[in-house]
Amino acid sequence: MHNMVTINDTTLRDGEQTAGVAFTADEKIAIACALAKAGVPEMEIGIPVMGPAELEVIQTIATLGLGSQLMVWGRMCDRDLQAAAACNADLVNLSIPVSDVHIEHKLGRSREWVIQTIRDYVGRAFDLGLDVCVGGEDASRADTEFLLRVVETVQAAGARRFRFADTLGLLDPFSTWTRIKRLREISDIEIEIHAHNDLGLATANTLAALRAGATHANTTVNGLGERAGNAALEEVVMALRHLYGVEAAIDTRRFPAISRMVELASGRRVASNKSIVGDAVFTHEAGIHVDGLLKNPRNYQGFDPAEVGREHRTILGKHSGSRAVIDAYARLGLLLSDPEAELLLARIRDHAVATKNPPTATDLKRFYLESADCAGSTVMPL
Ligand SMILES: [Zn+2]
Structure with a gap:
């Protein structure tokens, strides 16, 4: 893996293309600012040909001096090219289908037409002062030899x-x-x-491409x-950091805040088990894991959650052990003996099965009082 990998985040273009997602101008600007603050070096910020409102927000972002390279998206046609030229972006992605199924059944054209169109439009973009990325749509289904010809062109x-x-x-x-x-x-x-x-x-697939010699990775928060x-x-x-030791020079501690911002703006809830930013991915319940973490966090962490501005959290549930129960009650100021912890653990497991939720502090205090009533308490306040 080479050490030069550049992230080009397309949350504001492909991310917004998600069915049913539409950012307001303020949301787009806020997301662009947050990504730039985290050090994201490039971002694709929209589709100028969509109309004056989209063009205006793109132009506004371009005037903010964010320090990130800004890309806009268009197809290889006059309208899209003219709209892109009005944006003051650093780079335009001009997209063209390269698979036979798209060339024939979407465009009704030929491979030769695609080659000639690339030649024409890259040249015309240059004439308008634009720096160009050619987007090979459906490249994964393109004929290999034709794709090589496309890239040479x-x-x-x-x-x-x-x-x-x-x-x-x-x-x-x-x-x-x-x-x-092959392309490399x-x-x-x-x-x-x-x-x-x-x-x-x-x-x-992104990592595989980077290992094969790709220099840039398109990502979204x-x-x-789409889909x-x-x-x-x-x-x-x-x-990249943990598998290959490659730094993308992005402040990863900002990921939770950016994730939350995009979650709210997009209306797309982040699954609790979503890698890195999901609510539950640093939460532990199983007795063996909690015990191991308490002995040494490295026993059960692939990377320190502090790297992404988070921390380990333990909850009590069906799979907890008595050590976690003693620990949780100690935080409430109550010192349990081992038999008492066992008694309360049974109560906690019943609660977890019945409610599908971990007990709250109020629940734990109630269980404690109920068990004390039954057993004649020997539990000592700390
Ligand atoms: Zn896409």
Whole structure:
């Protein structure tokens, strides 16, 4: 893995393309500012041709001096190109289908038309003063030899980058690696991986592409995006750090706040078990795990949650052990003997099964008083 990986976050473009998601101008600006503050080096901020309102918010973001490179998205047609040129963005992604199924059944065109269109539009974008990334839509289903020709054309035309879009999320890490490796062998322009999560492989495919020589990774906060979404920013950045020792130069402690901001703006709840930012991913209940964590956190942590601004949390439930019960009651100021902890543990397990929730502090005090009433208390306040 080379050490130069650049994150290009597309929460504000592909993330917003999620069915039913629409950010307000203020939300887009706030998300852009939060990403820039965290050090995200590039972000794709919208589709200028959507109209004056979208254009205005893109232009506003471009005037903020955020320090991140700003990309806008368009298709290879005059309207999109003209709209992109009005944005003051650093880079335009001009998208064109490259699979035969899209070329024939979506565009009604030929491979030769695609090659000629790339030549024309990269040149015209240059004439308008734009720096260009050519987005290869549905690249994962493209004929391999044709895709190589596309990338050679992109490079010869003077574009700075080719975006390999696994538009339907159909690749696995092995096929991703093979395809990106071929492109890397015949070209030295930037290659960006744009992975979708339809089979739950977006982050794995992104990492595979980077290992094969891709230089840029398209991500979204919380993995937001069309259908099952895109590779998640927080997953890609943390995996790069912990699997490959590659720093994306992003302040990962800001991830929870950014995740929450995007969750609220998108109206898409983050699953409690979502990697890195899910509510429950640093919460422990099982007796063996809690005991191990209390002895030494390294027993049961892959990385320190403080890296992402979080901490371990323990809750009591069906799988708790008596040590966790003693610990929880001690925090309430009550010292339990082992037999008393066992008695209360049985009560806590009943509660967890009946309510599907951990007991609150109020519940624990009630259990304690009830058991004291039954047994004649020997529990000593601390
Ligand atoms: Zn996409």
